[in-house]
Amino acid sequence: MVPGVSRGAARAEKQGKSGTMTRAASRTWNEIKTPKRSAIPEGLWLRCPGCSRMIYRRQMEANLHVCPECNHHFRIGAVERIRQLTDPGSFQPMFRGLEPTDPLGFRDLKTYADRLRIEQEKTGQVDAVQAGSGFIKGREAMVCCLDLTFMMGSMGSVVGETITRTIETATERNLPLIIVSCSGGARMQESGLSLMQMAKTSAALARHDNAGGLFISVLTDPTTGGVTASFAMLGDVILAEPGALIGFAGPRVIQQTIRQELPDGFQRSEFLLKSGLVDRVVARAELRSEVARIIDYSGK
Amino acid sequence: MSYLDFEKPLVELERQIEAATAARDGVHGTPPGVALDLGTRVQLDDPDALRAKYRETLASIYAGLGPWETVRVARVPTRPQTRDYIKLICRDFAELHGDRRYGDDPALVTGFARIGSIKCLIVGHQKGRDTQERIACHFGCAHPEGYRKALAKMKMAEKFGLPIVTLVDTPGAYPGLGAEQRGQAEAIAVNMLEMSRLRVPIVSVVIGEGGSGGALGIAVADRVAMMQFAWYSVISPEGCAAILWKQANEQTNAQAARALKLTASDNIELGIVDDVIEEPLGAAHRAPAEAAANLEKWITSTLLNLKDVDRDVLVDRRYQRFRRLGAYVDKSGQFNGLVPDQDLPK
Numbered sequence: 001m002v003p004g005v006s007r008g009a010a011r012a013e014k015q016g017k018s019g020t021m022t023r024a025a026s027r028t029w030n031e032i033k034t035p036k037r038s039a040i041p042e043g044l045w046l047r048c049p050g051c052s053r054m055i056y057r058r059q060m061e062a063n064l065h066v067c068p069e070c071n072h073h074f075r076i077g078a079v080e081r082i083r084q085l086t087d088p089g090s091f092q093p094m095f096r097g098l099e100p101t102d103p104l105g106f107r108d109l110k111t112y113a114d115r116l117r118i119e120q121e122k123t124g125q126v127d128a129v130q131a132g133s134g135f136i137k138g139r140e141a142m143v144c145c146l147d148l149t150f151m152m153g154s155m156g157s158v159v160g161e162t163i164t165r166t167i168e169t170a171t172e173r174n175l176p177l178i179i180v181s182c183s184g185g186a187r188m189q190e191s192g193l194s195l196m197q198m199a200k201t202s203a204a205l206a207r208h209d210n211a212g213g214l215f216i217s218v219l220t221d222p223t224t225g226g227v228t229a230s231f232a233m234l235g236d237v238i239l240a241e242p243g244a245l246i247g248f249a250g251p252r253v254i255q256q257t258i259r260q261e262l263p264d265g266f267q268r269s270e271f272l273l274k275s276g277l278v279d280r281v282v283a284r285a286e287l288r289s290e291v292a293r294i295i296d297y298s299g300k
Numbered sequence: 301m302s303y304l305d306f307e308k309p310l311v312e313l314e315r316q317i318e319a320a321t322a323a324r325d326g327v328h329g330t331p332p333g334v335a336l337d338l339g340t341r342v343q344l345d346d347p348d349a350l351r352a353k354y355r356e357t358l359a360s361i362y363a364g365l366g367p368w369e370t371v372r373v374a375r376v377p378t379r380p381q382t383r384d385y386i387k388l389i390c391r392d393f394a395e396l397h398g399d400r401r402y403g404d405d406p407a408l409v410t411g412f413a414r415i416g417s418i419k420c421l422i423v424g425h426q427k428g429r430d431t432q433e434r435i436a437c438h439f440g441c442a443h444p445e446g447y448r449k450a451l452a453k454m455k456m457a458e459k460f461g462l463p464i465v466t467l468v469d470t471p472g473a474y475p476g477l478g479a480e481q482r483g484q485a486e487a488i489a490v491n492m493l494e495m496s497r498l499r500v501p502i503v504s505v506v507i508g509e510g511g512s513g514g515a516l517g518i519a520v521a522d523r524v525a526m527m528q529f530a531w532y533s534v535i536s537p538e539g540c541a542a543i544l545w546k547q548a549n550e551q552t553n554a555q556a557a558r559a560l561k562l563t564a565s566d567n568i569e570l571g572i573v574d575d576v577i578e579e580p581l582g583a584a585h586r587a588p589a590e591a592a593a594n595l596e597k598w599i600t601s602t603l604l605n606l607k608d609v610d611r612d613v614l615v616d617r618r619y620q621r622f623r624r625l626g627a628y629v630d631k632s633g634q635f636n637g638l639v640p641d642q643d644l645p646k
Contacts, residue, residue, distance in 0.1 A: 096631075103570070103627035104561050108544035157626035164623070186512075186534045188544065191560045192572045195534040196625040198513060199520050202489055203496035203619050210497065226534070228485035229473075229513040234493055248485035248513075249475030257475050267480060275481045 048072050050243070064284045073241050073284055075221055077123075078130035078147035081180055085288060086134035086143060093132040095165050100127050100158045104191055112189040115151065123149050127158040128183070131166045133175070137292035142170035145180040146227070152184035155227055159187075160197025163231060167204040167215075176214040176300045178291060181232040185225020198230035205234050214298040216291055219246050219269070219278065237294050238278045239287070240269035246278075304376070306369050307361060313354045320347040358582045365529070368554035370563050371537055373529040374508045379585040380592065382409050382424030382467045385507065388592035389415055389599070390422060396453050402482060405446030407437040407470070408518070410453040415465065416600040421457035423450045423518055424467030427508070440509070441474035444487035447517050451491050454498060463501040463603050466518045471536060473514030488517035495520035496622070497615055501606035503599060505577065506530040507584075510562075522618050523602050525575040526564040527591070529583045532573065533562035571625055575602075 048055050050072025060067060064084055065074040076084070082091050106112035120126060128150035134143050144166040146153040155163075163179065170177035186194040208215060217235025219228075221244035229248055232238075240246060247267040255262055265271050272278045282290045303311050324347060365373065373379075386393050390413035398404040406426060413422045425442060428434030450466075457464050473484055495502060495518075504521035510532030526532055535543075540560055541552035548556075561567070564576040577598050584591035606614065 099629040099631060101627055101629050104559070106559050108540075108556070108559060109546075157628045161626050161628055188535055188540050188560070190627070191534050191562065192532060192567055192570050193626055195512060195516055196572060196622060198489075199492050199496070199516055199622045200625060202492035203520070203622050206493045206497045207619070209493070226513055229488040229517075230492065231489070233483070233486040233489045247480050248473065248488070249480065254475045254477065254480065258477060262477070266477070271481075275483070277483050277486060 066284050071242065071283065073221065073243060075148055075182065077149045078125075078128075078145035078180075081145045081220075082130060082132075082134070082143060084284070085145075085178070085180070085291070086136055087138065091132055091134035091143070093130065094169070095131055095162050096126075098127070098158045098161055100156060102189075103157070103193060104189070106189040106191070108189075115189065119150050123147070125150050127156070127162075128153045129159045129162045131162050133169075136178070136295070137288055139176070139292055139295045141176040141178050141291075141295065142166050142173070143178050143180075146183050148182045148222075151187065153182050153227075154184050154187035154194075155197050156187035156190040156194050157197065160194070160200055163197075163201050164204045167201065167208050167231075170215075171204075171208045171211045171213050174211070174213065174300070176216065176295045176298065177208060178216045178218065179231060179235075180218040180220060181223045181227055182220045183223060183225070183227040183232075185227055195226065198226050201231040202234060205231055209236075214295065214300045216294055218287065218291075220244050222246070224248070224250055233277075236298070237280075239280050239282045239290060240272060240278045241287075242269055242281055242283055244269045246272050304369070304372055306365075307358075309357050309361070310354065313350060313357060316345065317347055317350045317354060320345050320350055355581060362529075362582055366554065366558070367531075367560070367563050367566075368537060368557035370529050371509075371531050371557055373583050374531050376583070376585045377429075379508055379583070380588040381429065381469060381508070382422075382426045383429075384588060385424070385467060385592055385595060386411075386413065386422060388589060389596040391415075393422070397449075399445045399449035399452055401448060402445040403443075405443050405449060406433070407440055407442040407474075408446035408450050410450055412462075413465075415596060415603075418463065418600060418603055420463045420465050420603070421453055422465045422467070423454065424507075425470040425515075425518070427469060438474050440470045441472060442470060442514060442517075443474050443476075443479050444482040444484050447473075447484075447487035447491050450518050451487075451494055454495065454502075458498045458500050461500060463503070463606070464498070464521075465599055465603075466502070466504040466521065468504060468506040468510050468515045468519050468532075469508035470511050470514045471509050472511035472539075473517065485513075488513045491517045492520050496619060499611045499615060501603055501609070501614060502618070503602050503606070505595060505598070506532045506573070507595070509536075511536055520618070520622065522606055522614060522621070523575070524573045525577050525598055525602075526567060526573050527577050527584060527595070528564055528579040530564060531557075531562040532564075532567050533560045535560070537562070 044057055045054050046057055048067040050067050051070035053069050065076045100116055102113045128147045131144040144163055215235050217232050217238045219240040223232050223246045245267055251262055269281045273281050393411055393413045395411035409426045410423045425440050426437050427440030428437035454464055502521040504519040504524045506526040508530055512534055537553045537557035538548040540556040541548040545552035567573040577594050580587035580590040
């Protein structure tokens, strides 16, 4: 789970609304006089959940969706991620014929079939993943990105199958494999079949490893549950974006279990780095060159 | 004997049997044929007839068990656990402790054992029997060091060509500060990756609870079975209800249990498990020895079948076993749906 602040902001961002227009506690350049609230086109400004300053959306977007004031990394979708990561025009989408179904006839307050339809209409995507081949600073690679905007990036059969096919293709073609994770975990609505995607992707990575393949796992905010507990933590090299929430259990579940306050920064990238669980914390602006450098060192 | 709420008709029957037996045999100085007044009218039935009725009622209750009731049977405190089964089916068990890195997690038991004539490595979750053991075992929720211990011993088994038997019984891997800091997710992920390529036969049985990644972390196997009243799913019914129904209570838990398709027969249908191991009348806790005998039979016959399979073929088949799991529509041609008559989302 995500702390209320960033979740609220992410939602505001997604819906194209600016944050609440109360005055910032710290006064900086954003003190410049602004016209009446109603006169501001929606979404032109937003409040950064990192530093609480009002920032200009276009400036933030031009800065790879990173706050120009405090370096807070906003969440981005798979399409934007691929655009940032791969050389312009080099990305070739693959495995696009895979579409989700409702194998269990799952129904909670809504049916899974309805949820899928709503999410597909909302996002214009078929499921929570984009994959294909592309070049990163001139180095060819198989790339797979989870998409948080679709059902919290949860992994069901389509996500698991797409990742597995991406891994298998990387193994066959002896290409470096890069998977960018952001996910709430396994998708409950496909129950046991979602769970099995953890074993399936991990087994595919075992073969990639047997073949001497390189896998760079990039963890972004948030990466939790069954995604963390399978392919995401199996990278030869694991990179994490600054401040990302990364863990097995969500903070709320842990808090309910142990009944005490969680320490500041618990389960954030920097905490994982200190705990020896990731190799490097890499700012978004450096990600391309870091990935390229690791590919070079691996000789792939 | 303590009873679950849906077993209520049995409580009265048991009382009647006791009273009838007492009446027939005479206890506490009461002459035979005279019933003790136990507060209500006592029928002077034949105890054997009552016992037959008890068995019939028990059978009919368990024949109509819903998914949520199944979950509750799987959690009965007296249900046999890994250490019970080890006592019942293994000869000469040599427990092996510790992951050589951090500690020894009592929630995962590992050791050499003989089952029938087969020498093997046994790995299993232990929930704990008395309060003290339960607390030490975190109620069967293993820590990273537990999963790492399991893997270290499994790799050793591979080296010596010993087959591996795993018994799954966990509500889930432990969600705590230390577990996160020591890499719970990494430990489970590495186990799945490594188990998929171990060059010895692996068989797994969900003996009680198969809770999510914590279960799968020792269940990537050539053959997977479930005890008849075990459950296996991506999340517990309560966890699912709390998230999707926004509240966990008896009603939503039951709805979630139904939706999750977590029973043995559901998991067979989804292709997730290969076999169901029958439990005695009224579930394993009523006759542990009988449950253990069925379990032993499945383990030995399955391992016998896998014994002579070429190692490359074995590992490849294990890969394919998990590779094909999932349900999706492939617009480029084939449909991999396991339930093809479902309405597809537009």
